[in-house]
Amino acid sequence: MKLTINGDEYDIAESPPRPLLWVLRDELGLTGTKFGCGAGFCGACTVHINGEAVRSCVTPLTTINGEVRTIEGLPTVADDGMITLHPVQQAFLEDQVPQCSWCMSGQIMTAAAFLAKNPIPNENEIVEAMGENYCRCGCYFRIKGAVAKAAEQLATQEETAV
Numbered sequence: 100m101k102l103t104i105n106g107d108e109y110d111i112a113e114s115p116p117r118p119l120l121w122v123l124r125d126e127l128g129l130t131g132t133k134f135g136c137g138a139g140f141c142g143a144c145t146v147h148i149n150g151e152a153v154r155s156c157v158t159p160l161t162t163i164n165g166e167v168r169t170i171e172g173l174p175t176v177a178d179d180g181m182i183t184l185h186p187v188q189q190a191f192l193e194d195q196v197p198q199c200s201w202c203m204s205g206q207i208m209t210a211a212a213f214l215a216k217n218p219i220p221n222e223n224e225i226v227e228a229m230g231e232n233y234c235r236c237g238c239y240f241r242i243k244g245a246v247a248k249a250a251e252q253l254a255t256q257e258e259t260a261v
């Protein structure tokens with residue numbers, strides 16, 4: 100089957116049946132997406148399908164109908180090759196959010212999908228949106244702050260663009 104991931108088209112065998120996460124990590128080498136629980140609970144494996152945050156460990160390959168984006172495809176790349184991090188990535192970096200970092204790709208992908216839908220969230224909305232992504236290092240306070248910071252950054256970009 101054909102699958103578009105981060106703007107590139109791949110030809111991927113449909114069998115044996117396997118979740119998207121296995122394909123990303125083991126077949127395509129896109130190891131930025133992490134394996135945590137493998138059961139849809141922790142959020143470490145979150146990617147976007149058509150802009151929606153989904154858990155790739157419980158997403159069967161053959162059910163995918165749309166474009167996949169992983170953490171590797173979140174930055175924008177200009178024609179001259181210049182890479183610009185997504186505001187969520189930039190905020191997580193500036194605020195030094197991660198400890199071990201294992202959950203962070205999923206946190207960032209969840210936050211990016213959330214802010215695309217709700218660019219001016221209040222604190223409660225951020226907590227709720229991020230509440231199903233677990234961090235064993237307990238970085239929740241910094242995660243919340245960085246998502247709020249990214250929202251401010253996105254709002255500034257919008258104003259500048261108008």
Ligand code: FES
Pocket residue numbers: 133134135136137138139140141142143144145154155156157
């Ligand atoms: S590894 Fe997918 S939700 Fe935990």
Ligand code: FES
Pocket residue numbers: 197198199200201202203233234235236237238
């Ligand atoms: S930074 Fe270690 S699990 Fe979140």
